[in-house]
């Protein structure tokens with residue numbers, strides 16, 4: 356499976372073409388719209404989210420509520436385009452609009468300056484329109500298809516916000532919660548946090564950042580339940596699923612780090628406190644007594660839940676601008692203020708769930724074939740039985 360996306364933040368639409376989704380997978384517009392709506396929510400979002408009401412249009416590859424095996428084309432329109440159609444015009448700009456909304460003052464921490472130099476754009480709008488996290492909308496739409504496939508095979512992807520700014524959630528109860536319970540609690544939390552006391556403090560931090568024209572980042576954790584042993588592979592560097600998941604997470608706008616299982620903590624411990632001991636029972640087959648390695652060993656899943664965290668830096672678009680240089684005058688200036696969110700960590704949690712879902716679904720298709728789901732199912736069930744008694 357693979358996909359390509361196109362679209363600017365204030366252009367007419369975002370588009371994706373997905374290739375390799377097996378035939379006969381039940382797929383409805385609502386399955387995708389649900390994920391899009393989840394991504395739009397979250398305490399700390401800016402005014403743009405009041406304009407958009409993201410809804411997918413499935414333009415190809417689905418008939419009678421099921422995938423056909425043909426490429427799937429997804430479109431999400433930008434409602435804000437109405438306000439930008441002259442400035443974002445595909446046709447040459449008319450005289451009244453030439454140079455309007457031109458961006459010459461790069462924002463520190465954004466793609467603006469690097470992209471402008473690389474692509475020789477004197478108007479950095481040509482960079483920020485594509486680098487904007489608006490693009491995550493269409494990646495979530497693709498992830499929603501992947502989630503649907505995973506769910507068909509009994510897997511569930513859930514995410515929660517572990518930290519915003521200095522406030523950390525207490526997660527002592529996490530192991531006792533089912534995926535459905537985690538989903539229920541986080542859906543009710545404005546910051547997608549399992550710890551309600553911490554959630555209140557997180558919102559205070561976001562309020563403070565907003566009041567001061569600043570922004571705040573955080574840490575998101577995603578868990579994939581019901582994963583079989585053997586997704587990914589040890590044989591090539593770019594087949595290793597941990598590496599692929601890392602790339603997927605780091606490709607989310609503003610993400611600066613990723614950890615699997617206990618992550619960086621592993622560097623502080625002795626080996627006996629890091630590796631997970633192996634056990635076997637008739638009903639479970641092989642399993643690990645602990646899950647410090649987050650379900651991945653040797654670039655492959657080991658049958659335990661995948662546990663992965665990503666850190667999002669504070670959004671670089673600040674109302675309290677930092678120093679920068681105007682590319683016309685070369686004089687120091689305060690960077691351009693673009694409308695933005697003061698915290699997008701709860702939304703990024705949904706994005707991370709969906710990019711992780713995509714990579715796991717892709718590895719699943721590689722292992723079990725992806726022409727049609729009946730064939731996959733037969734193959735999968737036989738494999739599970741072989742793995743249990745191996």
Ligand code: EPS
Nearest residue numbers: 401403404487488489492693694695696
């Ligand atoms: C973004 C800036 C804001 C965000 C946007 C990402 O948009 P605007 O510049 O139109 O106010 O709201 O996020 C989305 C539009 C979205 O759908 O998540 C940026 O510069 O990255």
